[in-house]
Amino acid sequence: WWCLVVVVGGGGGGGGYRKALEGANAYQCDTCRARVAATRTIQVHGLAPVLVVHLKRFSAQGSWRRKLDTPVDFPIDNLDLTDFSLYHTSTDAGREERCLYDLQAVSNHFGSTGGGHYTAFAKNADDGLWYKFDDSHTSLVPDPSTVVTPAAYVLIYVRRGLDIKI
Secondary structure, eight states: OOOOOOOTTOSOOSSSEEEEEOGGGOEEOTTTOOEEOEEEEEOBSSOOSEEEEEOOOEEEETTEEEEOOOOOOOOSSOEEOGGGBSSOOBOTTSOBOOOEEEEEEEEEEEEETTEEEEEEEEEOTTTOOEEEEETTEEEEESOGGGGOOTTEEEEEEEETTSOOOO
């Protein structure tokens, strides 16, 4: 299992997660022991067929705890993680194969740190439609864009092109 925290929307494109190492955090050369500016890059060897994203929705500072309702605009289709994969394949035509994921389910939390209520949205693998699950009530979601809410807590993506039904 991997736990990789990535700040979404931070600059730089491609090549995985990059962080400048400078100042007090500068890299120390093993040979001469001098501190030099460098860039740390994090990439994963391969990407899993199912990606579970846990959004940090609770904050704690000392004894103070609170629920975070910060909106996160996550993609329903075409989550492209190609740049985070160290090894991704090329097609026979010499084109790079993208590591694309499509959202299959969302777990939501409503309430506070003291208590709350969970609901879920899930895409039916047979009919391709989205449904909302709220205790014993299930309903069709006519507009898939409505599954993106500030209550989203856990996102489940499946890699495109694999025959996986959730």
